[in-house]
Structures are given as C-alpha cells and as structure tokens.
Amino acid sequence: MLARVCESYNELHNHLEKLQSRQSPEIEQTDIPIKKRKQDPDEFLGFPIGLSSGKTENSSSNEDHHHHHQQHEQKNQLLSCKRPVTDSFNKAKVSTVYVPTETSDTSLTVKDGFQWRKYGQKVTRDNPSPRAYFRCSFAPSCPVKKKVQRSAEDPSLLVATYEGTHNHLGPNASEGDATSQGGSSTVTLDLVNGCHRLALEKNERDNTMQEVLIQQMASSLTKDSKFTAALAAAISGRLMEQSRT
C-alpha cells in the first residue's frame, strides 16, 4: 500500500512538473537557497511516504545572491553528496516530524511515547524561536537525539528532527495497546500535516489548478479514515520493526 501511494504521488508530482515546465519554464528554476553552513541532508528515512521529502524546508527567501557563477557547481555537489564519507559511514537516520501545537505553548515538547532529557537550548539564526536539544533518557545506551523548534514559516507547527533509531522499546511498550494507539495517532496527525504543508509549498510557487489538484489529493487522502488508519498502522508497524533491530 505504501509503495502504491509513493508511486501515485511520484506520478502526480511528475505530471505537475511537466505542466509547470510547459507553462512557465523559468519558475521551476527558482534557486534553492544553499545553506552556507553544513547541515544534515534531509533524508526522511523514517517516513518513506515522501510527503515532505525532496524539497528542503528552507523557505526560498529570495535573498540577494551575489555570485551566481558558482551555483551550478554547488548544486551538483549538493546532488551528489554534500557530506562525502563520514555520513554514509555512521548511518544516523534522520527523520522530521511536524506536530501542530498552540502558538501560545512555549514548551518545546513533542509527545512521541519516548522519554527525553533536554540537554540544551539555542537561538538559531534563521528562526526567531529557540531550538531545544533532547537526548533519549536511555542514553548513553540509546544514541537517539532529537531537536525541536517551532517552524519559522508556520508558527503553529513544531518541527521535531530525530537522529538515529532507538535500540529499545518505548516506555509504554508493556501496555501494548497504548503503544500502538499513541503511535498511530501521531502518524495520522503527521500525515494530515504533510498534505497541508505540501499544499502550502505549492501555493507559494503557483496557484489556481495546482492548488485545486493538491487540495483534492490531500482531502481525499485525509478524509478516508480507513485509509489513514491503515497507513498509520503500517507505518507504525515498520517503525516498531526498525526500533527492534
């Protein structure tokens, strides 16, 4: 089912790109801002749906790019491998999750069933809201880390970035029911948000029919509770599989 969803999404995506290039070829080439500082490539390995993959989170705040002559080279580097040897070696799996919260809620906490210990908080340059750093409470035996920061684009969203995979079961694994329940609800929310964000991303570039298409896609996916439940179950199942290995 996941494979088919991915396939359909890719087909649709390709179709959209074809339409885009036919209508206005130059729009597609709006430059993706290249981060000066090194940063982990968005891999989204934990969530293969691809709702938010491919595109970087960087809002293309078309700042003045002074020197264009090296952009092709930089792009090629980005595409091939931004960080050559080290990352492919220690495969710290990175996944990103968007969690809706109230904007008034200043506690950077994301409930995911695991226990976390905060070890730092920083104000970053590209985002007015601080970023919180968490380690799994089972550290150092469990290497998982996560970063939580309110999205700069959509302040109602918390962006949680997970690094690595848990080498233990969640704390409420003993209550088998609670685990699966919590997991699936999180994934469902994430799915809804993914579609929402997808729509937002596209809206920024173009409007009219793409918007309609995407909203149809998003609503048809999220309306069907059976579908989202089944998808969430499948994903959480895979997550549990991964965390066991």
Next chain:
DNA sequence: CGCCTTTGACCAGCGC
C-alpha cells in the same frame, strides 16, 4: 535522593 530543566561556557567547523 534521583531525575529533570535551565543557562552560560565551551568546542568544533566553516568562511573570510
């Protein structure tokens, strides 16, 4: 008492 958060200091990578 044990575990947690807070927060300034410290460290390492990067560009100039």
Next chain:
DNA sequence: GCGCTGGTCAAAGGCG
C-alpha cells in the same frame, strides 16, 4: 587567526 554559528557540557537549582 578571527569571528560567527550550531551543538554540547556541566554546574546550579527545581520538583516529586
């Protein structure tokens, strides 16, 4: 080498 930046450390204090 220097300054900027993101990430981490660790002392201090809070809380149940």
